[in-house]
Amino acid sequence: MKLKPLLIALAGVLALPVLAQSTLTVVNFGGANGGAQKIAYFEPFEKTGTKIVGVEYNGEQAKIKAMVEAKKVSWDVVEVESPDVNRGCDEGLFEKMDWSKLAPKSDFQAAAVNECGVGAFVWSTVMAYNADKLKTAPVTWGDFWDTKKFPGKRGMRKGPRYNLEFALMADGVAPADVYKVLATKDGADRAFKKMTELKPNIQFWEAGAQPPQFLVAGDVVMTTAYNGRIDAAQREGKNLAITWTGGIYDLDYWVMPKGTPNKDLAMKFIAMATNPTEQAEYTKHISYGPTNNKALAKIDPKILALLPTSAANSKTALQFNITFWADQGEALEKRFAAWAAQ
């Protein structure tokens, strides 16, 4: 009699491989964005019979590199930031994208089409402020630097990325010329000099969750921030506002680490996550723009007004220049470290 439960358990164990669904490991940055992806992409995909194992990471490409080098790839689909797509593609960390299984290239934004990746969404680094505390809205990056008109601290990302571009715009460089100027020695000097001007008033942030916290706590009067994070705070009822002038927009991409055993499934997932319907659904949960232009027609105008891709918001925006940062990034990061130590 006592054997019976044991036998049942044994039968259960034996039956497991038969019952086991196929699984796909999808890696993203978590947070509000991860939540939106779960609702818009993971849950519909799981209805097709594949279980999705969601993993969060912080964009450390070292993990992918280590996996690929050890030939033990346990991640199937990974969301990566734009500089890492080209670099990883060049260094053979990612599988080539099979564009025959995706929507036609012409449906996508030009930047979303890549040898090894597809644009997942468009996000923007913008100026944000607490509308409860600041009666007059800052309009330009010049205002951000104007500590007489707007006394108080400014939040900025710890590192040279975005900050040097904003500094040049504050110094009167037109958005279209920013990278041309920054590529020269004089331009970089000019940007760092402008940063020095603001240095005593800068409070640096490390993680994307910090800028809205700074604003709510009153630590800073304005800050640079990822627009989705401000959107998430607004949804929680905080009266934060965005100034879109001179924002820097950028794309995150879906890639597949080289040697993933589930490439076919991974392609299926990516195809679904770049469909107009699913991308339109995604924008309801976080204000990041779609990469498939066909999605725009399906988005409520009210939501569209909050996205970096809307006509009004992208009018004076600057596209993050991947090639520039791939070439100059390391040197500028080091110069930033030296600048911070001064």
Next chain:
Amino acid sequence: MSATLDMTSLAARLGRVERRKRVRAMALTLPLLVFLALTFLVPLGALLVRAVENPEVADTLVHTGKALSGWDRKALPPDEVFQALVTDLNAMPETAQAGVLARRLNTEVSGARSLIMNTYRAKLDIASLSAAQVKDKLLEQDARWAELPYWLAIAKNSSRWTPDYLLTSLDLKRDAQGDIVKVGPEEAAFSAILLRTFSISAVVTLVCILIGYPLAFWLSTLSARRANLMMILVLLPFWTSVLVRIAAWIVLLQTNGLVNRFLMFTGLTDSPVPLLFNRLGVIIAMVHILLPFMILPLFSVMKSVPPNFVRAAVSLGSSQLAAFFRIYVPQTYPGIAAGGLLVFITSIGYYVTPALLGGAGDQMLSYYVAQYTNVEINWGMACALGSVLLITTLALYTVYRRFGKAELSLG
């Protein structure tokens, strides 16, 4: 005669038994030694090797490296070098190799990444061209090939081993002629960062001693039951995640946080004091996290100090205070030394606390190790910084050992 013979055989037998005992003892520790070698020495060795290893250019640009060997490094290299470069690039079977080469050269000269990748992707056809024609074709493809720094970077890195990563960690570099010179002020970051790492660790250690010593002393005077209870209070935060404690400090120290409200309520200040995102915030949180490392060794040493020495000194006419400092404190030096060393060595490697509570000028060396590992994917540089940290720490430890021994012999 026979007696001495017996004696020698006895000694030999004794020696054998002793040897067997030693072997047995060794065999018992063998698993530990193997474990240590695998998990500690091998990775450390790999770290040190990776800091000087430089295979990227040597493996891929074989012909170019050879052709560059006689180059004077003052003007553009001869035409044959251009030909060799295109041959080398065309011979690469996989994009990955070009990518690795491009990354390596870009760490030397910004812009080399796009230059190499563009030329690699162009796959110039040079089958029937002379060297001079290849040069023209290459310059036409990307005019940057007429710039000297790119060629210097290739020439410098065509050997398999390089001191460059280590030199960069010390704010030095090799110039075109191979002489070691200081880098310009815009690039000189790491000596300041290393100094900052040690100064933050020293301040944290000092504050830990100042706070931990009286606390440990008080604990050692309590009855065993109460001391145990208090010890649990000391250890309680020790069992909480570091991130949780950092989050708690943010809540306490922020502009409108509890500490600032209290200071303003009591009238000590009129406006909030900046306690976060600067050096002060980093030190406060680090002291809090590391305090148990100081209190535990101090407490165990203080428990073993016999109280009658101080009593004897007082009975012989010393004042309480003088007896404490001249009799009691010297007996606790081993505790101070052990606790100080633990706190100092642990704080040298701190990364998360300064990253979340410090400003851009408060980051310690580990932050940059992480940056090179995860963001730049320049593992040579990450390993070099790690090696510098390891070597300076070992050097400091040696100094400490010398100093520690002198202390003992003086006692």
